[in-house]
Amino acid sequence: MKSAAKVPDVVSALLVAGLVLLPFYSSVTGNVFVLTMFTRIVIMALAAASLNLIMGYGGMMSFGHAAYLGIGGYAVGILAQEGIGSGFIQFPVALAASAIFALVIGALSLRTRGVYFIMITLAFAQMAYYVASGMARYGGDDGLTIYKRSDFAGLINLPNRVQFYYLCLACLLLVLFLIWRIVNSRFGLVVQGLRSNEQRMQAIGFPGTRYRLVCFVIAGIMCGLAGALLANNTDFVSPAVMYWTRSGDLMVMVILGGMGTLFGPVIGAVVYLVLEELLSQVTEYWAIIMGPLLLLIVLFGRGGIMGLLGRFSRG
Amino acid sequence: MAEPLLRVDKLVRRFGGIVATDHVTLEVPQGELHAIIGPNGAGKTTLISQLTGHLMPHSGSIHLAGRDISRLPAYRRSALGLARSFQITCLLSDFTAADNVALAAQAREGHSFRFFADARKERALREAATSALERVGLRERANVLVSRLSHGEQRELELAVALATKPQLLLLDEPMAGLGVTESARMVKLLQELRKEVTIVLVEHDMEAVFALADRISVLVYGRVIASGTPDAIRQNDEVKRAYLGDQHVVVRHG
DSSP, X not given: OOSSOOHHHHHHHHHHHHHHHHHHHHHHHTOHHHHHHHHHHHHHHHHHHHHHIIIIITOOOOSOTHHHHHHHHHHHHHHHHTTOOBHHHHHHHHHHHHHHHHHHHHHHHXXXXXXXXXXXXXXXXXHHHHXXXXXXXXTGGGOEEOSSOOBOTTSSOTTXXXXXXXXXXXXXXXXXXXXXXXXXXXXXXXXXXXXXXHHHHHHTTOOHHHHHHHHHHHHHHHHHHHHHHHHHHHTEEOGGGGSHHHHHHHHHHHHHHOTTOSSHHHHHHHHHHHHHHHHHXXXXXXXXXXXXXXXXXXXXXXXXHHHHHHHHHHO | OOOOSEEEEEEEEEETTEEEEEEEEEEEOTTOEEEEEOSTTSSHHHHHHHHHTSSOOSEEEEEETTEEOTTOOHHHHHHTTEEEEOSSOOOOTTSBHHHHHHHHHHHTSSOOOOOSSOGGXXXXXXXXXXXHHHHTTOGGGTTSBGGGSOHHHHHHHHHHXXXXXXXXXXXXXXXXXXXXXXXXXXXXXXHHHHTTTSEEEEEOSOHHHHHHHOSXXXXXXXXXXXXXXXXXXXXXXXXXXXXXXGGHHHHHHTO
């Protein structure tokens, strides 16, 4: 069983290779659109991967994860608006703001479990949404246009499509690498143990909430990074990125790809967003096709796409 | 007068109008195997849960090696050397047997805020796991998922996990529950080994096992300790016989 490479691993490797080579395809065929689309997909995959860390590995069903997309985005947008264009300031501020937000809402919501946790994280994200809507100075409901992308002092040129794409991809791969290390570390085993059986973990001497909270903050920071990239990608940030349906999208990507698998969220993001794009070209009512499709995958492929692929390798 | 390892003083815990633990006083000296018996619903598991910190008492105190632990949360008590096995198997079912034990060993090594190194490749943790599994006879099953282990094996794994936390005091809540005859015999043998190293509080329904193992026995009825003494004394005790009316023959049989 060990000798043959497993199907999910092969698919993951192919996916990464495909993402790395995409700009070449784009430049050879002159298809700029595909590069733009996949820049967005890579960013959303990064956000989904961060959600997977708490949802898949940690068992924390956060329904407010899109809040960090907004927080990271507004950190970039507000600083740009105030004349601070350096990415070396914008990005650290985006990550720090996300960390603080995660620390506060994590400390409060991790006292609850199950449905209550889902509802309270949702409520906090909606609060962030309304706060952003109320920031008249920064566009309020209409959102905030970013006239100049983050400036990395010539190190990397964000307005350049290919460079920006590779920056996003590098961030995604870095985050996946970190998640891989984390879930196999002492810390990661504790967090997964807590998902599996909290009472047992406390009985052998682990204070559960502390570990959960740190995990929650790490995921928040990672998603804040996605938010900062997303704002640069669209040159715009608005409260809409924090709306609860966006959090739902992220959850769907994770579940679709396979919770608690490293590459599941990436596959989930690619499949979800590509399908959305293709179907919306066919019909305005694409959601009518998308909904049942997702239902089928979730119903018949427990463990998402990764779970389905895993069954192939067992034959 | 030496301080007993475990001292429980006038412990009270109520559930609504029911007094599940009614002024329980108990002393377990170092090295003793102390059994707690009693009919169903006598409050044995409630008592154990208060000792481990999964349930807080309404009044009274619990001292471990002279230290008041009455208000400490479960994880702190575990760090002080108090380990438990659960009546209903309580393991990380989607982890391997070795992972379950290694995590217990990891818990003993201070905090686990280490984010980078692969914990499954840490020699010391794996060796601790292997030796604890060896003790309970599960070495061959180390890499099997807990959900694939038999019930008997899971009971043994519970013990291995408890042992891996290097406890001073082991609280065993019905370790024989649901075991077959041979498995029970194996468990009794195992406990006979363990008692040489660690103080044990044993809650058990299997009277044969209790009378074979215990140094002293406390009998719990309606949350109250009605008798406490050596197995012989308990066997002779009239109040105990009365409480166990239906099961009287069980107590007497080994006389």
